[in-house]
Amino acid sequence: xxxxxxxxxxxxxxxxxxxxxxxxxxxxxxxxxxxxxxxxxxxxxxxxxxxxxxxxxxxxxxxxxxxxxxxxxxxxxxxxxxxxxxxxxxxxxxxxxxxxxxxxxxxxxxxxxxxxxxxxxxxxxxxxxxxxxxxxxxxxxx
Amino acid sequence: xxxxxxxxxxxxxxxxxxxxxxxxxxxxxxxxxxxxxxxxxxxxxxxxxxxxxxxxxxxxxxxxxxxxxxxxxxxxxxxxxxxxxxxxxxxxxxxxxxxxxxxxxxxxxxxxxxxxxxxxxxxxxxxxxxxxxxxxxxxxxxxxxxxxxxxxxxxxxxxxxxxxxxxxxxxxxxxxxxxxxxxxxxxxxxxxxxxxxxxxxxxxxxxxxxxxxxxxxxxxxxxxxxxxxxxxxxxxxxxxxxxxxxxxxxxxxxxxxxxxxxxxxxxxxxxxxxxxxxxxxxxxxxxxxxxxxxxxxxxxxxxxxxxxxxxxxxxxxxxxxxxx
Numbered sequence: 001x002x003x004x005x006x007x008x009x010x011x012x013x014x015x016x017x018x019x020x021x022x023x024x025x026x027x028x029x030x031x032x033x034x035x036x037x038x039x040x041x042x043x044x045x046x047x048x049x050x051x052x053x054x055x056x057x058x059x060x061x062x063x064x065x066x067x068x069x070x071x072x073x074x075x076x077x078x079x080x081x082x083x084x085x086x087x088x089x090x091x092x093x094x095x096x097x098x099x100x101x102x103x104x105x106x107x108x109x110x111x112x113x114x115x116x117x118x119x120x121x122x123x124x125x126x127x128x129x130x131x132x133x134x135x136x137x138x139x140x141x142x
Numbered sequence: 143x144x145x146x147x148x149x150x151x152x153x154x155x156x157x158x159x160x161x162x163x164x165x166x167x168x169x170x171x172x173x174x175x176x177x178x179x180x181x182x183x184x185x186x187x188x189x190x191x192x193x194x195x196x197x198x199x200x201x202x203x204x205x206x207x208x209x210x211x212x213x214x215x216x217x218x219x220x221x222x223x224x225x226x227x228x229x230x231x232x233x234x235x236x237x238x239x240x241x242x243x244x245x246x247x248x249x250x251x252x253x254x255x256x257x258x259x260x261x262x263x264x265x266x267x268x269x270x271x272x273x274x275x276x277x278x279x280x281x282x283x284x285x286x287x288x289x290x291x292x293x294x295x296x297x298x299x300x301x302x303x304x305x306x307x308x309x310x311x312x313x314x315x316x317x318x319x320x321x322x323x324x325x326x327x328x329x330x331x332x333x334x335x336x337x338x339x340x341x342x343x344x345x346x347x348x349x350x351x352x353x354x355x356x357x358x359x360x361x362x363x364x365x366x367x368x369x370x371x372x373x374x375x376x377x378x379x380x381x382x383x384x385x386x387x388x389x390x391x392x393x394x395x396x397x398x399x400x401x402x403x404x405x406x407x408x409x410x411x412x413x414x415x416x417x418x419x420x421x422x423x424x425x426x427x428x429x430x431x432x433x434x435x436x437x438x439x440x441x442x443x444x445x446x447x448x449x450x451x452x453x454x455x456x457x458x459x460x461x462x463x464x465x466x
Contacts, residue, residue: 014165015349016414054168056175057338088408089435090341092334116411121421 006081006133007047011067018052018086020117025126032070040069043076048111048130053087053098062097071102082111082133084126089115156232163353166233169346173240176338180251183332185258191325192259198391203316203326204256204264206388208272210313211252213305216282218245220289221302225347228295234350241343248336255329277384281309281377288373299351300370300413304377307344307409308402310337312385315398315430322429330433337434348412355414370413374406401426 008029012018022029029050030041055062071077083106085099096113103110111129114122161167195203222242229235256265272278287293288301314337321330355363381402389395404424407417 014353015345016352017411020414054172056172058175060175061171088341088345089431090337092338092435095435116408119407119417119421119424 007045009047010050017117024123032066046079046081048082050084053096055094055097059094080106082108084112086114162231172342178335180254185328188326188328204268206313206316207252208268209278211249212272214245214249224289244339277380281380296354299347303344303348303412306340307412308406311405315401318430318433321433344412352414397427
């Protein structure tokens with residue numbers, strides 16, 4: 001697997017759509033555990049967060065609880081550089097809402113949105129985008 | 143539960159404080175919070191708009207809605223209930239009772255639309271059409287066969303996901319199309335509530351399918367995958383003909399077909415499978431996507447060129463900010 005800079009951290013519930021997306025993407029990534037009993041991934045570098053949306057009709061509960069727990073730690077939160085959110089357009093205005101919420105709270109951009117496990121066009125776009133992103137991060141660090 | 147009534151098995155009351163599968167509670171909460179009734183939507187505000195449609199457009203709309211009514215009827219009175227003996231948890235059974243009831247609400251909603259907008263004769267003609275249309279009858283029949291007692295429980299779930307995540311969409315297209323032209327916007331609001339429910343149903347049944355599938359050996363998994371794709375091809379074949387028959391007259395067939403491909407892919411993904419149709423044939427009219435989810439413009443930060451390519455610097459936030 002190619003190392004990705006910034007790192008990738010993702011959450012996927014038991015339905016596994018986001019995990020399938022990450023698998024197709026093929027970059028090394030750390031997973032936020034489903035169970036609150038399991039340990040959170042250690043954050044050693046800047047990262048892009050990839051997560052699904054689980055909002056109800058009013059938009060409540062969009063961000064999975066485990067992701068909230070992960071971001072509740074100021075040190076982990078400080079290194080987020082962008083967010084990629086998934087969802088289903090059938091949920092109307094709350095489509096991929098988790099991305100918007102995290103972008104607002106952490107002041108980072110929503111880089112991309114996709115549906116369910118994503119299509120090949122999403123994979124191609126995100127691969128290219130993350131490589132671009134990596135180039136920029138390197139130049140700003142120099 | 144009914145299987146236990148006659149036997150000496152201990153009867154177990156459902157305990158929502160002891161979950162075997164957290165997803166059951168998560169989905170129950172979504173389903174119940176999203177509960178609605180057609181009376182909540184001011185359909186009568188569409189009367190004026192309805193009168194601006196040409197007679198053939200009105201006929202098409204009523205036919206599309208009777209087609210949807212038939213599928214909702216199948217799903218409510220047979221589909222959701224047929225899956226109850228297959229449940230792994232009691233909470234799953236409870237979720238299915240909600241799904242079955244909401245399908246009845248959906249079926250009932252179309253009649254609310256009809257009674258608000260149409261004459262009794264128009265309604266009766268359309269229901270007769272739904273009984274005589276070979277494509278509509280045949281897709282409902284194919285799914286019903288899979289729901290029959292004695293069929294494989296996982297095949298039943300495949301059929302259910304295809305009905306809820308694929309077969310409805312040749313119909314859902316039309317109110318989204320009217321809505322994108324600022325017509326029948328209240329009716330579209332009601333349809334969006336149905337679409338939202340169907341998305342939860344397809345997701346949940348697809349999730350339960352994957353849980354069942356992972357317990358099987360590789361040969362059985364392959365058999366079910368082959369079954370799923372073969373069924374998708376059969377249903378797609380019918381959907382194409384159904385779409386042509388309905389939409390050729392107003393020249394929308396190709397646009398609807400892109401929407402069918404797009405939704406077929408999503409139905410397969412709900413089952414945990416890869417998309418079948420390549421992106422090139424899934425380019426849904428952006429106006430339809432916008433009608434489906436407002437604020438759904440293609441959000442492409444990556445393509446931001448030059449100066450707009452700015453990366454926000456994360457600011458220190460307080461823990462209070464995380465009080466969702």
